[in-house]
Amino acid sequence: MGGSDTQGRSIKSVRKAFRILELLREHDGMSVTDLSVELGESKSTAHHYLSTMESEGYVSKEGGEYRLDLALLTLGGAVREREEIYRRARGDVYRLANETGEVARLIAEHDNSGIVLYQVMGDEAAEPHVPLGGREPLHCTAAGKAFLAELPTGEAERIVEATGMTTYTENTITELQTLRTELQSIRSRGVAFDDEERFDGIRCVATTVNTVSGDLIGAISVSGPTERLTDQRFEEELPRTVQNIAGAVEITSKYSTWTDEQ
């Protein structure tokens, strides 16, 4: 799992520009004053950064606030198109949402978190808790634990030790020993569960997708409220559905150079 390299040479102003983009996302827009405080820079410096980004189309000004702009979606869209699992499985995820009525997602592993590449809401689904592109920790989500289970135990543990095991709900796994047992059961069953470990009242089932050479390309998940994801459906029916879809995606991906689908 590749982390970003913070060692070595880096250009401060570029780092600052990205930090600004992150802050604007977290705050859903900020004034120059608020941003300068958050950055620890003068107002004029903050303003220079923002107006440069505005002229490039990556932020826009509305009233007194700067917000992220659509040029970022152009970049994001291009990134998503490049992800193999997105190209291979989005149609299946769409069907998964329609068949189950719940929220179906494609998740990619990036920098020790899971990023939502694509999500489709079935007929029963309410607004999802995580937005498109949203980043979620590994230790408390079904897809995240499925990713961890692909790794040797030692490596998985080093990652969660580094990222920490934040408590989100009563059910969040916060002990390494518990996580170790959980990952073992995920490996043997081939499917991972989130039983209200990230959000109260929300359950999720996920499984990973690998290429023929064994490279992890992402995970497919389905999630919904505990009232609908009840015993039999949560423990058997949805895991089967998700595994059937992931299995078919893997086989199709194996023969991708054999067919015209790309």
Added chain:
Amino acid sequence: MADDKGLRIGILGLGALGQNIATALSELPYEFSGADADPELRTAFAEEYDAETYDTPEALMQSDIDAIVIATPNKFHEAIATKAFEHGLDVLLEKPLAHTLDSARRIEEAAERAEAICMVGFHHRYRNVVEIAKRYVEQGYFGDVTHIEGKFVRRRGVPGRGTWYTSAEIAGGGALIDIGSHVLYNVLDFLEWAAIEDVSGTVRSDFGHNDDYAYLNMWGEDEKGTIYNVEDAINAFLVFEDGSTANLEIAWAENTRSTHSYRILGKKAGAEIDITNTLNAVEPVPDQRNDLTIYEVRSVGTDHFVDSEIMTEQNNPFRTELETFLEAVRSGTRPERCNVHRALEVQGLLSEIYEECGDRV
């Protein structure tokens, strides 16, 4: 197309089936090469048969070959077959023609456009006893055939649990599209390709996805039930436009003895074919039956029943099928048995049965 030095065949898909084809070709003998997306299968194939391998169909088709045999998962039949036709190659596809009716139609159209030989491997049709029964039907020995019973039931014989065989998306179905397609071919052939009028039936899936599925023998790998969304049994009743009917009993797994058999009921005579291979065999010699009995009633002297047991050589149908295909490639004459048009009719009926009985379990 080829001269006396013989044909060169390309095998696409080097799993268990591709290996069977390679074995048969090396016994005949013919030269062949192979292609698969899976590097492990390529290596194993190259070692076992000392044959050249390629990682894409394109690379294989650009090499010096005369025809190809497609033994990949059903979903990929179309892309490979149509590419082969563009290269001017003749094609033998493993049954069924495709994973869906639409895909099957496109293969047939492409074969027509290219005027290529295109056959589908319903290899049980090549068993001597099946061929004999069919010719008796054709000669009118049985009179009008009114009903056929076709059974292909395995006690425990789910192929490759958790592989493409048990994925609806990749295979297009379960027991019916796998072993049932053999039965449909033979039933339709005995009924001289009558048009279907009505279908009713039920599907079940009670065994294959269970963790405690127990068996003696399996075709392909057992990956447990991780991918399993197909039927493992189907019972159907078919009514044809000419008034004839057929009863189908198809299962990968049921609590009964294994059977692959046909009953042909005609107005003048009837027949029973038993070509069961029990898959129970623990000994290397499989229990392969090769029985054909004809039932008649006569009144010479006094009323009596005549049961005629047909004694004939037990041929290797797989090999007869390959020889038929290779002969067609050599002569450029499209064969009657198992051609793409017949295969498309089988696919149409498969699709209708799934529509009536449900295709998801």
